[in-house]
Amino acid sequence: MPIQYLRLKKGEDRRIRAGHPWIYSNEIDTASSPLKSFSPGEEVLVQAHDKSLLGAAYVNPRSLIAARIFSRDPNDRLTEEWITQQIRIALALRQHLFSGPYYRLVFSEADNLPGLVIDRFENDLVVQINTAGMERQQALIVQALCDLLPATNSVLYRNDSQVRDHEGLDTYVKPAFGEPPENIFLEENSVRFIAPLIKGQKTGWFYDHRLNRARLRQYVSNRRVLDVFSYAGGWSIQAAAYGANSVDCIEVSDFACDYILKNAELNHVAEKVKVICDDAFDALKALLQQHHKYDVIILDPPAFVKKFKDRKEGLIAYQRLNEFAIKLLVPGGILVTCSCSMHVTMQDIIDILQRVAYRTQSQIQILERGHQGPDHPIHLSIPETDYLKAVVVRKI
Numbered sequence: 001m002p003i004q005y006l007r008l009k010k011g012e013d014r015r016i017r018a019g020h021p022w023i024y025s026n027e028i029d030t031a032s033s034p035l036k037s038f039s040p041g042e043e044v045l046v047q048a049h050d051k052s053l054l055g056a057a058y059v060n061p062r063s064l065i066a067a068r069i070f071s072r073d074p075n076d077r078l079t080e081e082w083i084t085q086q087i088r089i090a091l092a093l094r095q096h097l098f099s100g101p102y103y104r105l106v107f108s109e110a111d112n113l114p115g116l117v118i119d120r121f122e123n124d125l126v127v128q129i130n131t132a133g134m135e136r137q138q139a140l141i142v143q144a145l146c147d148l149l150p151a152t153n154s155v156l157y158r159n160d161s162q163v164r165d166h167e168g169l170d171t172y173v174k175p176a177f178g179e180p181p182e183n184i185f186l187e188e189n190s191v192r193f194i195a196p197l198i199k200g201q202k203t204g205w206f207y208d209h210r211l212n213r214a215r216l217r218q219y220v221s222n223r224r225v226l227d228v229f230s231y232a233g234g235w236s237i238q239a240a241a242y243g244a245n246s247v248d249c250i251e252v253s254d255f256a257c258d259y260i261l262k263n264a265e266l267n268h269v270a271e272k273v274k275v276i277c278d279d280a281f282d283a284l285k286a287l288l289q290q291h292h293k294y295d296v297i298i299l300d301p302p303a304f305v306k307k308f309k310d311r312k313e314g315l316i317a318y319q320r321l322n323e324f325a326i327k328l329l330v331p332g333g334i335l336v337t338c339s340c341s342m343h344v345t346m347q348d349i350i351d352i353l354q355r356v357a358y359r360t361q362s363q364i365q366i367l368e369r370g371h372q373g374p375d376h377p378i379h380l381s382i383p384e385t386d387y388l389k390a391v392v393v394r395k396i
Helices: 080-097 138-148 207-218 234-241 254-266 280-289 308-328 346-360
Strands: 004-007 022-024 042-047 053-059 065-071 102-107 116-121 124-129 154-159 172-178 183-188 191-196 224-228 246-250 273-276 294-299 329-339 364-371 389-395
Touching: 042 065, 080 102, 080 138, 102 183, 102 207, 116 183, 124 138, 138 154, 138 172, 183 207, 191 234, 191 254, 207 234, 207 329, 207 364, 207 389, 224 234, 224 280, 224 308, 234 246, 234 254, 234 273, 234 294, 246 280, 254 273, 280 308, 294 308, 308 329, 308 346, 329 346, 346 364, 346 389
Parallel strands: 004 042, 124 154, 224 246, 224 294, 246 273, 294 329
Antiparallel strands: 022 065, 042 053, 053 065, 102 116, 116 124, 154 172, 183 191, 329 389, 364 389
């Protein structure tokens, strides 16, 4: 079957020519290329209104983002050879950056593979597919991974993201190759971890904060540390390993709390680590009432602003969280405050810290700013890929 054309309305090609790969449904000339004529995930050639070619894409008439360009060369197709080459390019970067095989191997549009995320845990891989176009290429993706990484033990599909709902896709978690283990081992900043692969959050681990967690080394030695929203202990266990005197962890999930304790044992720091298995806001309020004080506090919450319409409520939650932290800090104490909400900017965080300083009658210095590591590259034309923010501040 010959490949079909997807034509844009007049003037709607400017953003695409500037490098953005997303085409919204209201930008399409449906008179000449009706969306209902395409099947979800079908490959198309994108035309400007004057019929000049803009690239190769895949389409989904069910989604607000109706098409995603995967190549500016209209001769390219989503073949095994092409997919393998894109993963090979992504792999070369990670192998150059990191000494061990623990990283995000593919980061969607930023690695020219829109809708595809792959995390590597040595010989066990986790694949997350978020679009109909990549869903069609499942077999080719797995084959490409096995060809490029012949020692691969297993590949797991973690296709349970809410994003798939917008694409009209079912959600599921299942093996794609081999027998994925229940738990995976990894190393980050010379600290070892065990994490839940099949039942864990997202792909099992959050590699994006790797460099921000490495910064802890210069702040936590001989200090009392509080880690809020600990998950499996990425921040807290590294703090303990870097010489903290004590580390209290707040985590609401009993399941995740067990992994904090496992990772404390694994790294021989169990005597330093205490787990508070409770809601973060409730636990922080109780610590204040009990007059606890900390030298270093880490706030790495889930996305409080998942949609733009949730900004007002979410920013209030971030402010409440940071107020608790500043009140619990000793003078000279360090706060590492983070946000993974794409709809929250670095300036939003600075504004929140200014309000918190005023409300708590505190003076605050910004020492450092951080964002996601280089295995989560930022697509220049997609602000949403620049989603992770971290600010290190000192309470004077």
